[in-house]
Amino acid sequence: MPELGNLALAIALILAVYSIGANIYGARRNAPDFIVSARHAIWSMCAMITIAVVVLWVALLRSDFSLEYVASYSSTTLPTAYKFTALWAGQQGSLLLWAWLLAIFTSVAAFQNRRRNPDTAPYALAVLAGVAIFFLWMLNFVTRPFDLLAVIPAEGTDLNPLLQNYWMAIHPPSLYTGYVSASVPFAFGAAALITGKLDDGWIRSTRRWAIFSWFFLTLGNIFGARWAYEVLGWGGYWAWDPVENAAFMPWLVMTAYLHSVMIQERKDMLKVWNLSLIGLAFGLTLFGTFITRSGVISSVHSFTQSGLGPYFLSFLIAVTLAYTGLLIFRSKQLRSPAEFESYLSREAAFLFNNLILVGITFAVFWGTIFPVLSEAVRGVKITVGPPFFNRVNAPLALGLVFLTGIGPLIAWRRTTPDNLVRSFAAPVAIGVATGILGAVAGLRQWYVLTAFSLGAFVIGTVLVEFRRGMNARRHMMNEPRAKALVNLVAKNNRRYGGYVIHVGVIVAFIGIVGSSFFRTEVKKSVHAGDSFTIGSYTLRFLGFSEVDTPHLASATARIEVLGRDGREITVMTPAKLFYVRAQQPATLVAIRSTPVSDLYVVLAGIDDSGKTATLEVFLTPLVFWLWAGGVLMALGTVIVMWPNVRERAAIATVLSRSSSDPNELADLVGPGGH
Amino acid sequence: MNIRPRFFIGAGLIILAIGYLIGNAMRTTSEYYLTVNEVAARQSELGGEALRVAGRVKPGTVNWDPNTLTLKFEIVPIPELDTGTAPIKPVVATEPVSTEPISFSVVAAGEPKPDMFAPGRDVIVEGKLGAGGVITATQVMTSCASKYKPKQAQ
Numbered sequence: 001m002p003e004l005g006n007l008a009l010a011i012a013l014i015l016a017v018y019s020i021g022a023n024i025y026g027a028r029r030n031a032p033d034f035i036v037s038a039r040h041a042i043w044s045m046c047a048m049i050t051i052a053v054v055v056l057w058v059a060l061l062r063s064d065f066s067l068e069y070v071a072s073y074s075s076t077t078l079p080t081a082y083k084f085t086a087l088w089a090g091q092q093g094s095l096l097l098w099a100w101l102l103a104i105f106t107s108v109a110a111f112q113n114r115r116r117n118p119d120t121a122p123y124a125l126a127v128l129a130g131v132a133i134f135f136l137w138m139l140n141f142v143t144r145p146f147d148l149l150a151v152i153p154a155e156g157t158d159l160n161p162l163l164q165n166y167w168m169a170i171h172p173p174s175l176y177t178g179y180v181s182a183s184v185p186f187a188f189g190a191a192a193l194i195t196g197k198l199d200d201g202w203i204r205s206t207r208r209w210a211i212f213s214w215f216f217l218t219l220g221n222i223f224g225a226r227w228a229y230e231v232l233g234w235g236g237y238w239a240w241d242p243v244e245n246a247a248f249m250p251w252l253v254m255t256a257y258l259h260s261v262m263i264q265e266r267k268d269m270l271k272v273w274n275l276s277l278i279g280l281a282f283g284l285t286l287f288g289t290f291i292t293r294s295g296v297i298s299s300v301h302s303f304t305q306s307g308l309g310p311y312f313l314s315f316l317i318a319v320t321l322a323y324t325g326l327l328i329f330r331s332k333q334l335r336s337p338a339e340f341e342s343y344l345s346r347e348a349a350f351l352f353n354n355l356i357l358v359g360i361t362f363a364v365f366w367g368t369i370f371p372v373l374s375e376a377v378r379g380v381k382i383t384v385g386p387p388f389f390n391r392v393n394a395p396l397a398l399g400l401v402f403l404t405g406i407g408p409l410i411a412w413r414r415t416t417p418d419n420l421v422r423s424f425a426a427p428v429a430i431g432v433a434t435g436i437l438g439a440v441a442g443l444r445q446w447y448v449l450t451a452f453s454l455g456a457f458v459i460g461t462v463l464v465e466f467r468r469g470m471n472a473r474r475h476m477m478n479e480p481r482a483k484a485l486v487n488l489v490a491k492n493n494r495r496y497g498g499y500v501i502h503v504g505v506i507v508a509f510i511g512i513v514g515s516s517f518f519r520t521e522v523k524k525s526v527h528a529g530d531s532f533t534i535g536s537y538t539l540r541f542l543g544f545s546e547v548d549t550p551h552l553a554s555a556t557a558r559i560e561v562l563g564r565d566g567r568e569i570t571v572m573t574p575a576k577l578f579y580v581r582a583q584q585p586a587t588l589v590a591i592r593s594t595p596v597s598d599l600y601v602v603l604a605g606i607d608d609s610g611k612t613a614t615l616e617v618f619l620t621p622l623v624f625w626l627w628a629g630g631v632l633m634a635l636g637t638v639i640v641m642w643p644n645v646r647e648r649a650a651i652a653t654v655l656s657r658s659s660s661d662p663n664e665l666a667d668l669v670g671p672g673g674h
Numbered sequence: 675m676n677i678r679p680r681f682f683i684g685a686g687l688i689i690l691a692i693g694y695l696i697g698n699a700m701r702t703t704s705e706y707y708l709t710v711n712e713v714a715a716r717q718s719e720l721g722g723e724a725l726r727v728a729g730r731v732k733p734g735t736v737n738w739d740p741n742t743l744t745l746k747f748e749i750v751p752i753p754e755l756d757t758g759t760a761p762i763k764p765v766v767a768t769e770p771v772s773t774e775p776i777s778f779s780v781v782a783a784g785e786p787k788p789d790m791f792a793p794g795r796d797v798i799v800e801g802k803l804g805a806g807g808v809i810t811a812t813q814v815m816t817s818c819a820s821k822y823k824p825k826q827a828q
Contacts, residue, residue, distance in 0.1 A: 233789070340681045348681070355685055359692035366696060371707055381707040383726055384700065385800075391699040396692065523786060525740045585789050604786030607740045614740045614786050 002067055002146040005055035009146075012048035012103070013136040015041045020126045020133075027122035035122055039110045042125060045132065046103035053100050056093065056145055060086050065156050068147045069093060075156040075581045077551035078164075085169040086159050088176070091308070092145035097173065098289070099135040101180040106132065109184050109209075117205055123191035124184075124202075131183055134315050142311060158581035167227035175220030175247055179285040181213040182250060185257075186282035189275050193326040198271060198333050203261045208641065210258055210278075215637040217251040222630035233587040233602045235521065235618035237626070240389040245368045246288030249361050253281040256357035259350045259407075266412060267347060271334045272327065273354070279323045284361075286316045291368070342414035349407040356400050363392040390516075398450055401509060404502050405458035409465065426464050431457030451513045455506045462499045469496070493639050500636030508629025514622025523604070525614045531562075535619040537599060538562040542571075544610065553578040554588070557603045557613050561592065574603040574615075595628075597621040705800075710751040713803065714776045720803050727809065728752060732777055733793035745787050745814065748777045752796050778803075782811035790816035 019041035026034030056069070060083045065071040073089040074082075087093045106128040113121035139145060162168070185206035192202040224247060229237035238244060257277040263270050290312035327334075340347055367384045374382040409423040434456035438449050466485070469492070473484035489496040522534045531540035542558040556575040563569050572590040579586060592599040598620045605614035705724035713720060713727055729749030737746040780799050791797065791814065801811035 343680070343684065348684070351681075351685065352688060355688045356692075359688070363692065363696050370700075370704075380712075382704045383707040384704050385726075388699045388703040391703065392692075392695045395695060523743055523784065525743065587789050602786070605738075605740055612740055614743065616786050 001055055001059060001064070002148060005052045005146040006140075006144070008048040008051040008055070009136060009139050012045045012052070012099075013133065013140055015045040015048065016129045016132045016136055019045065019129045023122040023126040023129070027119070035118075038122065038125065039114070042103075042110045042129065043107050045129075046107040049096075049100045049103045049136075052139075052145070053087070053096060056087060056096065057084065060084070063156065065154070066148050066152045067145075068149050069145050071149055071153050071156045073156070073159050075158040075551075077581065078156075078159055079551075081169065082159055082164050085163070088172045089159050089163055092139070092143045094172070094176075095135055095138055095143060096145050097176055098180060099132060099139060101176055102128065102132050102135065102183060105181050105184055105209075109187075113205075117188075117201065120188065120191040120195050120197055120202065120205075123194045124187040127187035127190045128183060131187075138308070138311060143308060155581065158579060161577065161579040161582055161584050161586040162231055164579075165227060165231050167223050167230060171220060171223035171227050174216050174223055178213050178215070178217030178220050178254075179250060179288065181209055181216065182254060182278075182281050182285055184209040185213070186278050189278045190323060190326065193275065193323075193330050196330065196333060198330060200261070200264050200268070203264060203274065207261070210254065210261070211637065211641055214251070214254045214258055215634065215641070217247070217254060218630070218633050218637065221247050221251055222627070222633075226627065229623075230589055230591070231586075233589050233604075233616075235519065235600050235602070235616070235620060237515075237623070240364075240367070240386045242368050243292050245364045245389075246284075246291050249364055250281050250284045250288065252357050252361045252364070253277055253284060256354045256361075257281060260354050263347050263350055267338050269336045269338045269340075269347070270351075271336055272331065275327060275334070277354075277358075279320075279327075280358075280361075283316060283320055283323075286312060286319065290316060344410060344415040344420070346407060346410050346412045349403050349410055353400060353403045353407060356396050356403070360393055360396050360400075363396075364389065367392075394447060397509065398447075398454060401451070401454045401458060401506065404505065405454070405461045408499065408502070409461050423464065424461070427457045427460030430460035445517060448513055448517050452510065455510050458506050459503055462503055465499060466496070489639065491644070493642050493644050497636045497639030497642070500639055501633050502636075504629045504632030504634075504636055506629070507632055508626050511622050511624065511626030511629055515620045515626065518621040520619045522617045523615070524617075525605075525607075525612050527612055534599075534617050535597070536564045537569075537619070538566075539572075539601070539615075539617060541613055541615065544606070544613070551580060553580065555603075555606055556588075557615070559590070559601060559615070561599065572599070572601050574601045576603050576606060593624055595622075595624045598623045710749055710776055710778060713778060717803070717807065721805075722802060725799075725801060725803055725809070727778070727799045728796065729778070729799065730796050731791070731793050735777075736791075736793055738787050740787075743784050743786060745782045745785070745791075746779065748779050749797065749799065749809075750775055750777045779806075779808045780811050780814070781808060782814050785811075785813065788814055788816045 019038040022034045022038035022041060025031065026038060056067075058064075059067050059070050060074050061080070063070065063074060063076050063083075069090060069092055070086075073086040073093070078086070088097045106125065109128065110121075110125055113125070117124075185202070188202040188206045192198055224244065225237040228239070228244075257274065260270055260277060261274055264274050290309065340351070342348065367388050371381045371383045374380060405427060411419060431453045435449050435453035438452050443449055443452070466488070469488045470481065470484045473479050473488055474481065477484070477487075479487060520534060522532060524530075524532055526532070526541040528541060528543045531538055533539070538561070540560040540562065542560055544555050544557055546555045547553070554575050554577045556573050559572045559574070561569045561572055570592060572592060574590040575588040577586045577588055578584070587602055587604070590601045598618075600618040600620060602616040602618075603613060604616045606612070607614070705726055706720065707726040707728070708716070708720075710727060710729040713725070727749065730752045732748040732750045735746075735748040738744075780801075782799075782801070788797075795816055798815040799809055799811045800813040800815070801809050803809050
């Protein structure tokens with residue numbers, strides 16, 4: 001079986017190389033046969049990598065410890081679901097997953113572009129195959145998933161206990177999907193540069209890919225935060241660790257990209273900027289993998305170092321140089337005749353939103369690589385911790401939130417003062433009222449007051465927009481309220497889905513602010529019967545119960561939670577786990593979540609006599625809303641991506657007349673504000 | 675009317691503001707990240723500075739008092755960090771490693787003992803170096819027992 005995996009990966013590499021040659025030859029010599037052949041090669045490459053993935057999965061499920069990978073990341077007692085997810089627990093498997101996703105997306109892109117984009121698609125597919133070659137090279141020659149052990153162990157060393165968690169089952173694939181799908185818009189951008197077809201065709205052809213990528217990057221980040229919150233047991237969800245930053249930076253850049261491409265589509269501006277952003281997003285996905293896997297930057301998540309760093313760094317540098325070279329080569333053709341006209345325009349709001357997003361990205365990047373830089377330059381490693389990132393990003397976040405309210409309501413080109421008053425009077429009133437209410441309720445931190453006011457302002461602008469649209473439909477179409485609202489969203493899904501995403505971002509932001517500013521914490525060692533209070537809760541430690549299985553031993557503390565009136569609310573059961581195979585302890589946090597605050601109880605320690613428990617209890621207000629905001633963002637993105645009936649009908653009618661690009665048509669009928 | 679310069683002013687102001695925020699935050703929040711050997715070499719100049727030290731928990735030195743939540747232990751150098759097996763050499767070896775093993779006492783009060791904390795494990799200690807080579811830690815982080823094996827590249 002492992003031979004089959006190795007063989008499949010070797011053939012996949014050959015096919016990837018062949019597809020590049022066939023695509024470029026076919027495009028240059030105008031030989032459609034070669035283009036078709038290249039497409040088939042890409043699909044076959046995808047089939048080969050799929051075989052490799054299946055082989056590894058089968059080996060994991062059968063606990064075939066003759067494979068080094070299986071012996072390192074699985075065991076006979078590992079629950080079946082986690083044997084499945086062990087595919088991406090280690091380095092070789094992660095890279096295999098990456099290559100597989102890339103092959104799948106490349107195949108889909110090849111299918112979509114059977115007839116579309118005949119000039120650029122072969123080059124875009126060649127770029128994607130080039131990226132695939134890098135990963136297949138690694139899998140074939142550097143970090144091989146199917147290496148055998150000389151001595152077959154009777155038992156595997158098991159999956160890292162921290163990864164035996166359902167969030168960890170879905171977080172890496174989500175993040176990787178987001179990472180890898182960003183290569184498709186990148187490849188089409190590169191193809192535009194190579195061929196000199198520098199209109200916005202590449203943007204329109206890959207808009208759905210960009211949104212798809214953003215969707216999964218969002219989910220990946222939220223799932224990762226949720227995992228940290230539930231598993232790491234320090235009461236927080238984000239620590240600005242290099243690995244977290246690596247996941248966050250592509251998200252920031254993709255967010256900027258999704259906004260700035262709208263300017264190019266409407267105004268034919270910012271061509272260089274958009275091409276740079278997508279290049280940056282792609283580069284950051286590689287950079288993310290590089291720092292996670294290389295150990296160059298010490299992270300709590302990946303302490304050990306692997307030999308992969310130089311390979312990734314070389315590839316990253318090669319890609320950056322080639323892409324920058326192309327940008328410089330085409331720079332004359334990328335000049336845009338259009339100009340910004342007014343600060344009071346949507347272009348301006350988007351431009352500033354882009355600057356801030358890229359600024360945050362730079363700050364995060366700077367803080368992440370600073371230890372390496374300072375060591376190279378000054379010979380001493382200097383790190384910056386979470387305070388650095390918080391201090392820089394907190395004010396920038398306020399600026400972004402403000403622009404989130406302004407951008408969608410302000411007109412393209414320029415806005416009249418009249419228009420401003422009409423659009424913003426009510427939201428500003430809502431924002432100010434929220435601020436005053438907060439101050440009256442006793443909030444004193446200026447940051448919190450500003451954040452809540454601005455948040456309310458943005459939600460106010462969205463409400464105004466929904467109301468305006470709904471009323472227009474009610475009057476014009478004579479629809480009742482609810483129907484008007486549903487139709488409004490269904491018929492203008494890109495625009496109103498975007499608003500839902502904005503609300504999600506704001507809600508998550510409020511959750512972040514609340515949980516960062518108002519968290520309280522009690523640490524205590526207690527005997528059975530002892531009680532203590534946190535906030536309005538009284539906690540009483542009742543005692544331990546213990547369970548032993550061959551896979552896992554656990555000690556669970558029973559803690560009675562009483563409300564202010566002394567009545568029992570619930571019994572919480574945080575636990576200490578011990579994974580037998582890995583010989584590793586872990587913590588099972590108990591969380592009682594409400595929209596107001598989360599009660600978060602960690603059994604931090606049990607003393608040797610087995611009578612005393614060390615408890616760490618956090619009361620974190622509003623953290624609920626971070627997750628709620630995440631759900632809203634996901635929901636909004638689904639609305640945006642939802643196939644629009646009107647759009648499809650319009651595409652169908654126009655397609656029957658000509659063979660234009662459906663995405664282009666989608667844009668014609670998409671509303672998105674004028 | 676000349677519009678473009680006006681936009682450069684706006685964009686420039688934003689960029690300056692971001693630059694200022696980064697510079698300011700760097701000044702107030704950066705801390706040295708050192709190995710145990712480096713702390714030993716620079717001990718005299720590090721008194722009172724914010725530090726992050728990567729070291730290994732010396733077996734037999736761990737003392738944990740759950741009642742006061744006080745953890746005391748000694749850290750010794752992590753050999754791998756100082757021998758330069760890493761792709762980018764993380765340490766400038768300022769002195770030959772002496773035969774007398776270098777170690778520092780760490781006292782962390784008010785924090786529970788981390789899960790993975792055990793003798794022989796690698797930890798990152800955040801805190802300040804005080805008199806007598808005692809590091810008063812605000813945080814002790816254990817590294818994930820990440821199993822990514824350093825496969826020697828040819």
